[in-house]
Amino acid sequence: MDRKQRTLKYSYTFKGKGLHSGKSVTMVVSPAPANTGIRFYRCDLPGSHPMEAVADYVIYTQRCTTLEHDNVRIFTLEHLMSSLVGLGIDNAMVTIDTFEVPILDGSAKPYVEAFANDPLCEETAPVTYIDITEPIVYNDPSGSIIKVTPSDHFSVDLTVDFNSKVLGVQKFHWEEGMDYAKELAPCRTFVFFHELEILYKNNLIRGGDLDNALVIVENPVSDEEISHIAGLFNVEKIRRNDNGYLDNVSLHYDNECVRHKMLDLLGDFSLVGSRINAHIEAFKSGHKVNTTVAGMIRNKYINNK
Ligand SMILES: [Zn+2]
Numbered sequence: 610m611d612r613k614q615r616t617l618k619y620s621y622t623f624k625g626k627g628l629h630s631g632k633s634v635t636m637v638v639s640p641a642p643a644n645t646g647i648r649f650y651r652c653d654l655p656g657s658h659p660m661e662a663v664a665d666y667v668i669y670t671q672r673c674t675t676l677e678h679d680n681v682r683i684f685t686l687e688h689l690m691s692s693l694v695g696l697g698i699d700n701a702m703v704t705i706d707t708f709e710v711p712i713l714d715g716s717a718k719p720y721v722e723a724f725a726n727d728p729l730c731e732e733t734a735p736v737t738y739i740d741i742t743e744p745i746v747y748n749d750p751s752g753s754i755i756k757v758t759p760s761d762h763f764s765v766d767l768t769v770d771f772n773s774k775v776l777g778v779q780k781f782h783w784e785e786g787m788d789y790a791k792e793l794a795p796c797r798t799f800v801f802f803h804e805l806e807i808l809y810k811n812n813l814i815r816g817g818d819l820d821n822a823l824v825i826v827e828n829p830v831s832d833e834e835i836s837h838i839a840g841l842f843n844v845e846k847i848r849r850n851d852n853g854y855l856d857n858v859s860l861h862y863d864n865e866c867v868r869h870k871m872l873d874l875l876g877d878f879s880l881v882g883s884r885i886n887a888h889i890e891a892f893k894s895g896h897k898v899n900t901t902v903a904g905m906i907r908n909k910y911i912n913n914k
Pocket residue numbers: 687688798869873
């Protein structure tokens with residue numbers, strides 16, 4: 610699909626907390642010239658340069674995607690990146706006053722609600738596409754697999770299998786041209802109940818307040834255990850629904866988890882820094898394998914060209 614690059618017409622401000630740091634953050638997403646890509650400027654680090662959001666700079670992928678280059682570090686940028694690629698916004702400058710993008714409601718909906726009404730500006734340069742010419746297969750020791758094969762357009766088949774009775778095996782197919790705002794943007798991140806306390810104690814979800822994640826309760830837990838977790842997160846009363854999820858939030862889709870994983874995958878693959886014509890088959894993928902494969906594509910088709 611040949612088209613010109615696009616950017617926003619207006620700037621949008623988002624205020625919230627970082628999921629992992631719990632830090633308050635103000636972030637402004639603004640228009641940018643053609644061929645900028647998506648860049649992050651840390652206004653709390655005077656003299657620093659805007660960092661291009663590309664897979665070369667991935668330094669950390671535990672429960673979020675984090676980039677660092679020239680001392681500019683940005684945590685948890687995947688949902689914002691996903692919304693931009695999903696809405697066909699090629700260039701933007703993101704100005705942020707700390708090191709983590711706000712989690713907002715755990716999905717990409719707040720971004721899409723802001724950007725979807727923007728008239729978008731067409732720029733002078735065409736969008737660049739990478740044509741994948743030969744298959745790439747990445748097998749991670751964790752059991753995750755990603756296979757990228759040549760295609761005349763972008764599509765993804767994703768399978769989620771956590772060996773969970775609540776989730777089961779969930780599959781989702783994504784095809785360029787599908788309605789990102791409807792199909793993926795509202796789908797929130799998720800966590801297993803038994804991981805909550807460990808994550809909390811390891812300072813990994815200090816901004817999580819149980820309003821921004823689906824919580825899966827795999828095995829029956831006692832009322833005391835649930836009250837204990839509610840106390841940690843300052844929530845008054847929660848209980849396990851019959852469907853196996855905590856009742857802190859209600860599901861937008863029965864398969865909201867695989868849809869969220871697709872949202873993440875699109876954000877992580879946008880770190881190729883160019884659109885790609887390829888079919889992706891992903892099995893149990895997460896940020897580590899997504900960004901590893903995005904980096905392999907960059908190395909083969911961009912960095913070593
Ligand atoms: Zn996510």
